[in-house]
Amino acid sequence: MKKEDFLWGSATAAYQCEGAWNEGGKGESNWDAFVHDPDKNPKGITGDVANDFYHRYKEDIELLAKGNQNTFRFSLSWSRIIPSSNWQINPQGVAFYRSVLEECRKHGIAANVTLLHYDIPQWIEAEGGYLNDQFPAYFARYAGMVFDLFGDSIPYYVTINEITHNANCAYLQGKYPPNHHSVQELCHVGYNLVIAHARAVAEFRKRKLNSKIGIVHTTNTVQTLLDTEEYRIARHRGDLFKNLWVTDPAILGHFPEDLPGLLEEAGIDLSFVKAEDLKLLSENTIDFLGQNCYTRTLVKPYVSGETNYYRDYEGKGEVLERLVVKNWFESDYDFSLPRDEWGREIYHKTVYDMLKGIQKRYGDIPVFITENGCALYDEVDENGEIRDDKRIDFMKNVFHWMLKAREEGCNVIGYYAWSNVDVYSWINGYKKRYGLVYVDFDHDLKRIPKKSWFWYRDFIAHSDRD
Template sequence: MAKFLWGSATAAYQCEGGWKEGGKGMSNWETFCHSEKNVVNPVTGDVASDHYHRYEEDIRMLSEGGQNAYRFSIAWTRIIPKGVGERSREGIEFYHRILDTCKKYKVEPLVTLYHYDLPQGLFEKGGWENRDTVQAYIEYAKVCFEEFGDKVKLWATVNEPNYETICCYGRGNYPPNVQDLSRRWKAMYHLLLASAGAVSAYKDMKGKGQIGIVSDSYSIEALKDTPEYKEAIYMADLFYNRCVNEVSVNGVYSQGFIDKLKSDGFDLSYMLEEDKETFIKGKVDYLGINAYDRTLVKPYSGGETVMTANNTGDGKTKNETIIKGWFALDEDPYTEKNAWGCELYPKAVYNLLMQLKEIYPHTPIIITENGLGYYDKLEDGCVHDEYRVEFLKSYLEWIKKAIDDGCDVRGYFVWSTMDLYSWINGYKKRYGLVYVDYDNDNNRIPKDSYYWYKQYILSEGEKFNAKIQ
């Protein structure tokens, strides 16, 4: 990467639509969204942003907005509809068209192989709790490397092993919709083993690009500086960050993390001795970081594990986390938050990046997601999202400071390229630089933030480039 990557990001199920087109198979998300379990915001991704039919318009607008990179994910079910077995030429050709369009508009693709959407057949057999899914994923990854390797120089194996498993097995708001941390740790282990296996396969296939993982990571902070609060910070760092980053970057699990799981009595028999070689061989070339907010913690003071999330934005459900024997989430009453309880605290990204620089000094970082969800309003054909402009600007100022202070950051992607389906949050929570008018043929309308981002890249972009020559 000779130049700093300035881009934005999407994920297949969140934007593509075309759920029954192109030979696509069913994923766990199609099944969930059409089931009686989908009750919080009962909508589907059947059409979503209709990117399946409008990808050229979206990539063209991205390029016209000054962006030189596009992060998107491939739907496993378009490549191998049943998750294993026959591949679909129609699905493969769809992504060839996307990649050719990126080239046409001089946009560097960063391709994520897995972003939450698991083939339904594999899901029904236990999903990531089943070790067979690991090998199925590696075989799928090999097909992608074989088919698209000459067009893709930046790969990401898995999106957010931490956050996905929190939602699947902690909060229980993503399929399989259960609350069981023992199942979380097992699923996460297999996700990370699959990631390492894909990295290893890419190297065996003499891949000519770079391959990393996308980790939602957090600056873990506390409102008090006491031994008890410091212990809570350490425990939360294990729970959210080191459980993913340590093995992905160093190829070895944090001993503190393993010791804690054992002391809690979790069955770790699925962690096999022969996997250690895979993890060592599967160390990432870069660490993708999805940076949104900090995690404020306090000491655990009693009670059972509780994890709830505000997915409605109406204030009826609070974000609450108590991890028995580990820590509890705290709240700063003086910081601004959006309707979903996300704290708007830009300095968190600087604190996080400097922590990562200290822990993993030789691993480049790409900010693979950063953005703000909001109730955007279309008024007189415009969206004046000055709140998003201020959010992005403040984050970029802190990222620039981290670069100036020696952190090796290679790129920055806004979440998201356009408005899209925000998983269990539905469609009202909008992140896009481009407004999608879902009521009027999914028309695209650039927001003020789209124009601001273009101007920022023009005026400030070279200051970031200078750091990575």
């Protein structure tokens, strides 16, 4: 596989890496406000500094290049570009991102840039955030400004990262700002985000750029342990909840046909749906799909409980990831498979199942694996090294299945490890590490490439020779 035929890289996100939360003319984001509120963030762990990418981006991009990576996925901070409700552009923020893009170009690294990765300006949050029906218009205006500022200097644009996960954590589990728990609001927010995405694509198309535009979805291939009628119904409804309400509109231009009826049966008020929005969806589909792929979703028929999402943020191995959607499905478990310290099933073949499923439903659409990784408690040993062999084993297995799918005709065109260096892992803080490069958060944020970084470097070099 020639290097130019496939993009090998790693990824990060603005709030998780940049730091400099109140520097360079940046405005306050919803995450800044959340982490600085002791009632909502009692541990007091913030992304105020994170790994300080804002000041150390040249070092981090040089590490990408030395690691043979030819692409870098990162996000823009909306509040760094447009700090306040007057919609005035912050020249310092624009200059920073232009410098990042120039550093990528200097090293032959293709930029894959996300417009929204969880953080929005706090002034928008104060107006109702994603729940405000003006949000799609706000996002389209912001997106248009970004397209005008950066144009074709960004080859790959992503509108929104992980609509499903962001909405679930913010409006179902209530662990992300604004910390709500409402199934009605969850559905309304999800709709607004899908429409916001389509409006941004429309702005992109108006400018007739040579770049490509897509969306990043957190894929969860939905599977069952049994194949009965009841389990097949649970699997389909799991697929609707986890995937299809985002990917069908983005790729096919419409919501799944049976979704509105099922939502109304569940008591959801769909009065927020507008005919003009549905027309917009049909006219603004994507060029590529980004898939954040970590594990599958195993479901069984619903038994009991209210709709909710359960995760282990402490990393003690005491809570299994669990999702309940009342009268639709609930999580099932295969206890023959290993789990990480945060209760997540380790199932490498999910990347193959996911790619084959996309091929079957959506045909030949280009797909990036925009995130994939392994969370560990990494530590520096007596030799000053980080021997993260579990991460290497994880990547070996994932690559086997990903490349098998590619050989079988799946149009996967790139892979991004999560993450390029250790980052702030949202409310998990800093102990949950995904990076290929270790960050010593206690000693001047020193960067130390892990064993996995060297392995990935050599893997890419070998793939280029084949």
